[in-house]
Amino acid sequence: MRTMTESGRRQAPPRAARTPIDPRLDARRRAVRRRSARRRRVLLVVASIVVGLAALAWPLTHSRYLSATVVRVAGTGETSVAAVLDASGLATHPPMVDVDAGSAAARIEALPWVASARVDLEWPDGVLVTVTERTAVAVVADGPGSFAELDATGRVLAVVSGQPPSLVAVVTTARPGAPGTTFASAEPSLVVAAALPAAFRSLVQAVSPSAGAAVDLSLAGGLGVVFGTATQLPEKFEDVASLLAGAALSPGSVIDVSVPDSPVVTPPKATTSP
Numbered sequence: 473m474r475t476m477t478e479s480g481r482r483q484a485p486p487r488a489a490r491t492p493i494d495p496r497l498d499a500r501r502r503a504v505r506r507r508s509a510r511r512r513r514v515l516l517v518v519a520s521i522v523v524g525l526a527a528l529a530w531p532l533t534h535s536r537y538l539s540a541t542v543v544r545v546a547g548t549g550e551t552s553v554a555a556v557l558d559a560s561g562l563a564t565h566p567p568m569v570d571v572d573a574g575s576a577a578a579r580i581e582a583l584p585w586v587a588s589a590r591v592d593l594e595w596p597d598g599v600l601v602t603v604t605e606r607t608a609v610a611v612v613a614d615g616p617g618s619f620a621e622l623d624a625t626g627r628v629l630a631v632v633s634g635q636p637p638s639l640v641a642v643v644t645t646a647r648p649g650a651p652g653t654t655f656a657s658a659e660p661s662l663v664v665a666a667a668l669p670a671a672f673r674s675l676v677q678a679v680s681p682s683a684g685a686a687v688d689l690s691l692a693g694g695l696g697v698v699f700g701t702a703t704q705l706p707e708k709f710e711d712v713a714s715l716l717a718g719a720a721l722s723p724g725s726v727i728d729v730s731v732p733d734s735p736v737v738t739p740p741k742a743t744t745s746p
Contacts, residue, residue: 539565540599547603550585550629556601559583560591568593576601584629584651610642610665610679611635612658620648624666626655640665640673643680660685663702669709675716686730691716694723700730707732 543562545553557563560576573591580589585605592600608629611619621629621639628648635641642665646657661679664687668676678690682698689697689712697712711729715721715737724740 538568538596540568540571540597541565542594542598543601544598545601545603547605549605551583551603551605555583556580556586556589556603560601562599562601568595568597568599571599582652584627608636608639610658610662611639612642612644612648612655614648620651620655622648622655622658622662624662626657626659626662628653628655640668640676641678643678660687660702664689664699664705667702667705667709669713672709672713693721695721696724696726698726698728698730704732711735 540562543557543565545556548556554563559579559582561579562571562576571591571593573593576591577589580586580591580601580603586603587606588604590602592602594600606623606625606627606629608621609624610622611632612622614620614631617633618631619633619635619641620631621636622642623629628651630651642658642661644658644661646655648655658681661681665676665679675691676689677692680688680690682688684701686701687699689699691697695716699708708729711732712727712735715727715735719737721727721737722740726738728736728738
């Protein structure tokens with residue numbers, strides 16, 4: 473309730489007196505505020521230092537002193553070093569921190585001859601690329617005088633002019649794709665071609681598909697082999713080798729090893745004179 477003074481002005485009622493604070497509690501509060509202020513200052517200084525170091529680190533890590541300037545490539549034969557460097561992105565000597573080893577290896581493995589690739593960073597400025605290449609086991613005709621080299625999985629490795637003498641011809645009516653693609657039409661024939669023993673390979677002139685996923689072989693000297701399916705390969709190769717070594721076979725004779733351990737030789741068909 474307001475009261476009137478002698479001058480006629482109203483006077484507000486007196487405020488309640490503040491309860492005095494315990495000095496120990498007041499001192500504790502002040503200490504807490506000081507610690508909070510110090511903590512904020514420390515965090516601000518640390519943040520400033522981190523930002524400053526980051527600003528200094530970016531140009532340093534992207535400078536020529538920490539770039540992939542020493543790149544070594546091992547394991548190539550059919551694949552050129554330049555092709556590996558281009559595929560991996562290392563031809564431009566990028567900063568080491570920007571080299572993604574996994575992605576670089578995947579891009580290298582997309583090259584036709586490459587089976588696997590590994591990229592290792594050798595700080596501060598080196599990269600080692602290790603390549604394992606595929607092995608050509610057969611060729612498929614790819615137009616007049618042109619042949620596609622294939623590995624055992626049907627991967628098209630290269631297209632060359634003329635048949636390489638060291639590779640077996642696989643007979644098929646389908647045409648292979650470009651290098652790097654997979655030609656699956658000759659799968660049984662490729663399995664047999666890839667498994668041919670070295671001593672026997674030079675005698676095989678062609679591998680042809682037959683009914684029921686079976687395979688036939690054409691040998692030097694006009695001999696034929698009914699090989700059957702691409703199973704029990706060691707036994708079938710041994711049967712063929714034994715007959716070639718121990719039997720007097722005439723051109724036109726056919727060896728049937730479709731049932732392993734029970735080979736059959738069919739002599740050439742007799743020709744009848746008119």
